[in-house]
Amino acid sequence: MGLTNCARCKRLFQNAGGGVICPDCLEQDEKDFETVNDALRENPNQAVPELAESTGVSERRILRFLEEGRILSDAVAHDVKCGRCGKPAISATLRLCESCSEELARESAQAAAEIKKLQAKQAVSTHDLLEKKLGKNRPGS
Numbered sequence: 001m002g003l004t005n006c007a008r009c010k011r012l013f014q015n016a017g018g019g020v021i022c023p024d025c026l027e028q029d030e031k032d033f034e035t036v037n038d039a040l041r042e043n044p045n046q047a048v049p050e051l052a053e054s055t056g057v058s059e060r061r062i063l064r065f066l067e068e069g070r071i072l073s074d075a076v077a078h079d080v081k082c083g084r085c086g087k088p089a090i091s092a093t094l095r096l097c098e099s100c101s102e103e104l105a106r107e108s109a110q111a112a113a114e115i116k117k118l119q120a121k122q123a124v125s126t127h128d129l130l131e132k133k134l135g136k137n138r139p140g141s
């Protein structure tokens with residue numbers, strides 16, 4: 001609810017329905033969707049780049065339609081390859097296959113753990129320094 005930046009045109013709009021794009025763009029989005037859908041119906045074997053070229057709709061948007069499950073095309077789906085290993089991707093927008101997305105999740109969990117460790121270490125050393133300083137400055141010693 002309230003004001004949101006449109007995901008497409010970045011304009012502020014009142015998203016009463018909880019959507020992420022403004023009404024203007026929603027209309028445009030529908031048109032794009034229909035264009036892509038029609039093109040796919042005519043020629044279902046088009047790959048994303050061809051489809052983008054023939055419809056004038058950006059590849060990114062076509063991939064989003066695919067990700068949202070609005071367009072179903074084996075040809076398009078198979079066109080999306082994992083950006084890491086080149087296997088068919090399970091996520092069109094992330095461009096990752098199953099094993100790579102798992103690996104990536106593991107890596108980022110690991111990285112988060114490392115950062116936590118580092119932060120803990122830093123907190124300890126700052127604490128130690130403070131102790132030493134306080135210890136030195138303690139009157140009578």
Ligand SMILES: [Zn+2]
Nearest residue numbers: 006009022025
């Ligand atoms: Zn918009």
Ligand SMILES: [Zn+2]
Nearest residue numbers: 082085097100
């Ligand atoms: Zn992969």
